[in-house]
Amino acid sequence: MNNQDIESLKEAIEGSPDNLPLRIMLAGKYLHFGRLEEAEVEYQTVLNYDSNHIKAKEGLAEVYFRRGRYSGVIVIVEELMARNKATERMMVICAKSLVREKSIDEAQELYEKILDENPDFEDKELDENLRMPSFDFEEDDEFDEDDPFGFGFTNGPDDKDFLMEKPSISFKDVGGMDKLKEEIDLKIIKPLENADLYAAYGKKVGGGILLYGPPGCGKTYLAKATAGEIKANFISVGINDILDMWIGRSEKNMGYIFEVARRNTPCVLFFDEVDALGASRSDMKNSSGRHVINQFLSELDGIEGNNDGILVLGATNAPWHLDPAFRRPGRFDRIIFVPPPDTVSKEKILEIIMNEKPKEKLDLSKVIEQTKFYSGADLKAMVDIAVEEKLRIALKTGVPEPITTNDLIVAAKKHHASTREWFNTAKNYALFANESGIYDEILKYIK
Ligand SMILES: Nc1ncnc2c1ncn2[C@@H]1O[C@H](COP(=O)(O)OP(=O)(O)O)[C@@H](O)[C@H]1O
Ligand SMILES: [Mg+2]
Secondary structure, eight states: OOHHHHHHHHHHHHHOTTOHHHHHHHHHHHHHTTOHHHHHHHHHHHHHHOTTOHHHHHHHHHHHHHTTOHHHHHHHHHHHHHTTOOOHHHHHHHHHHHHHTTOHHHHHHHHHHHHHHOTTOOOHHHHHHOOOOOOOOOTTOOOOTTOTTOOSOSSOOOGGGTBOOOOSOOGGGSOSOHHHHHHHIIIIIHHHHTHHHHHHTTOOOEEEEEEEOSTTSSHHHHHHHHHHHOSSEEEEEEHHHHOOSSTTHHHHHHHHHHHHHHHTOSEEEEEETGGGGOTTSGGGOSHHHHHHHHHHHHHHTTSSSOOTTEEEEEEESOGGGSOGGGGSTTSSOEEEEOOOOOHHHHHHHHHHHHTTSOBOOOOHHHHHTTOTTOOHHHHHHHHHHHHHHHHHHHHHHSOOOOBOHHHHHHHHHHSOOSHHHHHHHHHHHHHHOOGGGTTHHHHHHHO
């Protein structure tokens, strides 16, 4: 194998550009010689011809791995695994990518899977980073059929334990996001408040809405504000309250929550970080994980009881972990991208955050120029940095000085936008796993 081989392969391909086996061979040679960029181009070209080409995906994963683009590796290998097409080598580089991205739990699950299939498997990096967990059940942690949540009462949980008190925030506390608020008003608030009118036209109120987007951009916050805005009942469900290592208990927990909602319509059921129920997550692939997902889907479908008057709201930073089955009609059939705030929203968010702080008259547009890719949470972090700096000085002088435009600009330069990494990962999904165009909004946004 030498460079001349490469030249003759290139010539051959010029003659028949759609000969994919030739391209795969050429890409393999590039990879062998460490010519990673050229290998990547070649694999991408094959994928443009045939987006399901396994060898090209494997090759691309190798290239990404060597170039340190670990989220790309993870996306590709997860997809291969979902189709049962992942080789041991692919799983190994995926496990290593997960380790290097600090997703230790997921790395561990995958590592166990590798060991299941090949008990003799050894690898220094993985062995060192992923010690096997030891299960150590507490004695009093036994499952009581009549008290599945461990609340200590025996007649099942009380509805009150689930219904949320009205949060103190409402839409006026959410900066900007006017289009989103309008959409939520139209799809959640109005239908629930006017169920009679809807019924008059034979339209049922129900279904699910999924909010997705980078972390810190207000999904949870917006859901809470919706609860504050609405006259309906609101139940906020932490997936971890449902998931339980005792087989069978998670499904029961899921069932209880929907029962409570049905007894208290109109009601919004909010599942935050719903991706924790994602069927493509390795920890949900065992059979008990599968069961709770199925239970969730059949509850959503209204098989277990009538869902009239129940709206399900989900939020996630990782929509790609959700099984496509979640998106069928009647389930999460309306999907809303919550992008980082635009300039107008940023200004409103900053006004809200700065509201009761000592400050000079601020030129917010100057500050906002420095906040590319900032989420709402990043804006908060920036203000925190400025406040800390002011405090540091005030502690010396004993005089509290107002925050200035320049203080905020200096703070913005110190804080690194947290959504960038999300967009890098999201872009991979949008490019390689964009079935039915669900991530078009992401691609549009990146442009
Ligand atoms: N539009 C907004 N208006 C006001 N505050 C916001 C807004 N978006 C985000 N924030 C602030 O950022 C924090 C993080 O947002 P959060 O809803 O937890 O993000 P997500 O659930 O999308 O990860 C919120 O608690 C809130 O203080
Ligand atoms: Mg959240």
